Amino acid sequence: MKAAIPDDVIVLLQESLAAWCVPGVISQKPDGSLELCAAGTRIQIARAPAGLPFRWLVGVGELRRPVSGLPGLLRSVRAALDPNFRPLPVRIAALPLAP
């Protein structure tokens, strides 16, 4: 049994499909993971097991890759759905924001 995916992540994925103008369906499987079907592609999304240095596992076909957080999750999903999507070439580092 995998960890359940929070509702706000499911809402975010649904809204993301709408924002990218990609019609699709997201369904929750009995083990708690998600299956996203859109643009002729089937994507498996699951919480990573505890103790690993990432939070999500994204599977497309036979390929399964770990991602560290929601920005990476959205990047992976969109890249799988849209061959023209180009990820941002730099990351915004999570540094302290002290005035």
Place this chain on the structure above:
Amino acid sequence: MIPVWVLTGFLGSGKTTLLGRLLKSPGFARTAVIINEFGEVGLDHELVETSDESFVALQTGCLCCAVRDDLVLTLETLLRRRATGEVPPFERVIIETSGLADPAPILHALMTQAAFVARLAVAGVVTTVDAVNGSQSLDRYPEASKQVAVADRLLLTKTDLLAAAASGLSERLTALNPAAELLTACFGEIAADQLFGSEAVPATLERWLRVSQAAHARRGGQHHAADLTSFALVRKEPMRAVSLTLLLEVLAEHVGSDLIRLKGLINIAECPERPAVIHGVQHVFHPPAWLERWPSDDRRSRLVLIGRNLRPAWVEALWAALETEVGEVSDGSHASGQRGAELRPGPRPPRALFPAR
């Protein structure tokens, strides 16, 4: 820090007439003006006279295209000559763009050049809109809409010719950019400080806060004009600094090219007594400016976005989901009660907090 203003507006909207008037007024003293013209031979600089302490530099070509590097070079040269006393000690820089220019790349150049960081600060964008032809320009030229969308102040010109049309145009401009201050000038007559006064910045902030609240209160909190969308998001809970950086990263990555302008007053959980002002153009964001105190008792975080085909529900869902995830990581919890991994930057090494592309 020397404030830099960008003066933009579509072809024939009265930029040069305005500058010609302002440059002769005492309130415009100690100003360096960079005039950009599209074409090999510039004329506009011949049409303006300056007072003793102000001066004009000329560039040809479109500022937002090939001569962006030239703009950087021009500014560096001006700063060097100011330091050596070769030019008057100007206290303000105005960059007049060509009428066809997209102001966003110009703002990017100003915001991202390391050489300017400690010496120049983008003070704002003033956009002139012609009361006679403004509506037609907005209909036909996307550059005109974008010039309006990025403005901090909009100046309606030629209202002496067609005041009636200007009233309908005003509503259209307000729909395109509800946070911009709308001013009027006849024959280029307007006080310099009303347009380019840096002391007006707190007033600007208060105005767009009012507008963001009004927009949020309306159904959906959303304006539409042509294909541009403007909306405000409001959240009561303070936001963690990490959530803010991740939010900006995702916005830049997924809607950066469509995000014309973003402004925000954010209650950062780690520093709740001092609000952070964030400001971005497309995928480039200013480092946050910290106000000394909250401008009112309202301490909610407020974010205003202007862009093409933006979806408020997506931004709202993104904000909420990021807060949940960062909260889980910060609290050391996983949805299943297991300990989660620390949030890390992506696979490439981090370069800066608010980097340029």
